[in-house]
Amino acid sequence: MLTDSSTPSQLDILNIKSSCATCSLRELCLPVGLDEKEVQVLGDVVSHKRKIQRGSYLHRTGTEFQTLFAIRSGFMKTCVLEEDGRQQVTGFHMTGELLGLDAISTEMHTCDAIALEDSEVCEIPFAKLEEISRTIPSLMHQFHKIMSREIVRDHGVMLLLGSMKAEERLATFLLNLSRRFSIRGYSASDFNLRMTREEIGSYLGLKLETVSRAFSKLQDENIISVDNKHIQINDIERLRTKMGSSSCRS
Amino acid sequence: MLTDSSTPSQLDILNIKSSCATCSLRELCLPVGLDEKEVQVLGDVVSHKRKIQRGSYLHRTGTEFQTLFAIRSGFMKTCVLEEDGRQQVTGFHMTGELLGLDAISTEMHTCDAIALEDSEVCEIPFAKLEEISRTIPSLMHQFHKIMSREIVRDHGVMLLLGSMKAEERLATFLLNLSRRFSIRGYSASDFNLRMTREEIGSYLGLKLETVSRAFSKLQDENIISVDNKHIQINDIERLRTKMGSSSCRS
DNA sequence: CGATTACTTTGATCCAAGTCAATCAAAGGT
DNA sequence: ACCTTTGATTGACTTGGATCAAAGTAATCG
Numbered sequence: 001m002l003t004d005s006s007t008p009s010q011l012d013i014l015n016i017k018s019s020c021a022t023c024s025l026r027e028l029c030l031p032v033g034l035d036e037k038e039v040q041v042l043g044d045v046v047s048h049k050r051k052i053q054r055g056s057y058l059h060r061t062g063t064e065f066q067t068l069f070a071i072r073s074g075f076m077k078t079c080v081l082e083e084d085g086r087q088q089v090t091g092f093h094m095t096g097e098l099l100g101l102d103a104i105s106t107e108m109h110t111c112d113a114i115a116l117e118d119s120e121v122c123e124i125p126f127a128k129l130e131e132i133s134r135t136i137p138s139l140m141h142q143f144h145k146i147m148s149r150e151i152v153r154d155h156g157v158m159l160l161l162g163s164m165k166a167e168e169r170l171a172t173f174l175l176n177l178s179r180r181f182s183i184r185g186y187s188a189s190d191f192n193l194r195m196t197r198e199e200i201g202s203y204l205g206l207k208l209e210t211v212s213r214a215f216s217k218l219q220d221e222n223i224i225s226v227d228n229k230h231i232q233i234n235d236i237e238r239l240r241t242k243m244g245s246s247s248c249r250s
Numbered sequence: 251m252l253t254d255s256s257t258p259s260q261l262d263i264l265n266i267k268s269s270c271a272t273c274s275l276r277e278l279c280l281p282v283g284l285d286e287k288e289v290q291v292l293g294d295v296v297s298h299k300r301k302i303q304r305g306s307y308l309h310r311t312g313t314e315f316q317t318l319f320a321i322r323s324g325f326m327k328t329c330v331l332e333e334d335g336r337q338q339v340t341g342f343h344m345t346g347e348l349l350g351l352d353a354i355s356t357e358m359h360t361c362d363a364i365a366l367e368d369s370e371v372c373e374i375p376f377a378k379l380e381e382i383s384r385t386i387p388s389l390m391h392q393f394h395k396i397m398s399r400e401i402v403r404d405h406g407v408m409l410l411l412g413s414m415k416a417e418e419r420l421a422t423f424l425l426n427l428s429r430r431f432s433i434r435g436y437s438a439s440d441f442n443l444r445m446t447r448e449e450i451g452s453y454l455g456l457k458l459e460t461v462s463r464a465f466s467k468l469q470d471e472n473i474i475s476v477d478n479k480h481i482q483i484n485d486i487e488r489l490r491t492k493m494g495s496s497s498c499r500s
Numbered sequence: 501c502g503a504t505t506a507c508t509t510t511g512a513t514c515c516a517a518g519t520c521a522a523t524c525a526a527a528g529g530t
Numbered sequence: 531a532c533c534t535t536t537g538a539t540t541g542a543c544t545t546g547g548a549t550c551a552a553a554g555t556a557a558t559c560g
Contacts, residue, residue: 148353151397
């Protein structure tokens with residue numbers, strides 16, 4: 001379930017090869033299986049773009065929800081914050097992914113979304129999306145798949161947090177990133193992290209020192225090379241065995 | 251965020267006071283805000299009932315997905331099974347809650363659902379649900395809220411698994427159960443657990459011995475009384491402080 | 501540019517929770 | 531009633547990761 005599950009889930013959201021007509025929708029997840037005219041209708045709804053500077057908020061916990069956001073370019077994190085300062089990063093998000101799904105339930109955002117590099121998003125007014133999805137069944141179905149995939153992804157993270165050791169968590173994380181970069185046309189074995197050790201730690205339920213040590217350990221074993229935020233995966237197969245040794249799979 | 255987050259989420263799914271007409275739908279989450287005729291349409295779709303004996307499967311990982319399940323009565327767990335036989339519980343589910351949402355993405359179930367006591371579920375053919383939700387916007391919207399709520403709930407669990415200590419996890423878990431029982435008209439302070447210590451541990455990312463010790467500790471402090479599976483909450487306020495207390499540096 | 505701040509690495513300890521193991525209690529089967 | 535199985539509790543001990551501390555390195559900014 002996880003071996004490739006915290007792994008496959010988040011990324012399959014993207015469907016670069018979708019046959020959309022309008023350029024501005026090409027990288028989105030939603031238009032899968034739509035014909036040209038339907039893409040047009042969707043395009044009218046998602047037209048509004050927004051730039052988010054590195055370090056600034058796309059949305060904050062507690063603010064009103066009106067639109068979903070589709071990441072057009074860049075890299076973001078979402079995190080839930082407790083009043084005492086306890087913070088948990090709930091996800092890292094890249095091009096093509098949809099943010100704001102959590103906010104549908106209460107019509108308020110339940111997490112913060114922060115850009116980890118300069119990013120661009122499309123706003124998708126949710127009420128309008130629901131409206132047009134009434135007349136475009138495949139759009140509605142695709143949207144349901146996306147929400148479902150988010151649930152599966154979260155279950156994968158729960159499994160990771162509930163039963164994996166530090167090194168396994170990091171291996172899983174790196175393989176997940178690797179796959180997602182690769183799907184987007186970037187190298188699967190050579191990439192730059194956008195987040196700090198602390199943010200990785202928060203996501204993986206570890207302290208930053210533990211993350212750093214796990215990196216060093218994997219490097220000592222020649223499985224990866226680490227130069228600060230620059231990561232090279234030298235032996236992806238051994239990295240995979242790290243991930244699956246004590247838990248998950250199926 | 252979690253203080254009342256892994257807590258409120260799962261249960262608000264239920265909406266006992268919804269004004270549905272047909273008796274068979276009364277406890278369901280879906281009919282919120284529907285008029286009588288619409289409830290009728292929905293009723294035609296969800297009519298089929300199924301009994302699940304304690305210990306048996308509602309669905310298994312990898313099997314084909316066609317219908318969602320609404321729990322009509324009983325108590326279930328969902329879990330992913332690891333190759334070595336160990337299982338990670340991803341949730342406990344009671345009356346009114348919807349199962350199978352994870353399966354929409356791939357059209358295969360991604361987890362097992364097992365009855366922890368004799369239970370009854372309604373089958374909701376998903377294709378039909380999508381179909382009728384085209385003509386009943388409030389049904390579609392309610393369904394989206396339910397999926398979103400599941401995502402929020404999972405984020406709460408991630409926060410719990412990522413940053414809470416054993417005792418805090420157990421306190422959070424008990425308060426969540428308490429609230430869900432109370433919403434369904436049962437005592438908030440006196441109930442029987444349906445699951446074993448091991449299953450609780452799996453859900454909370456702890457070993458069963460740790461769960462047992464955490465129970466004993468809370469009992470020693472006179473916050474709860476434990477007699478095997480029978481739990482009494484003696485001081486719900488102090489239990490609440492347990493949940494969010496730990497010092498917690500940033 | 502150098503100074504200040506933010507991030508990373510590494511080492512030395514400590515402790516919460518895991519592991520191993522014994523005992524007990526309840527439930528089921530014959 | 532008697533065994534067997536399953537689940538719960540508790541104790542002794544071990545350990546993985548947290549914590550504390552120090553030093554190094556990369557960004558950022560006036």
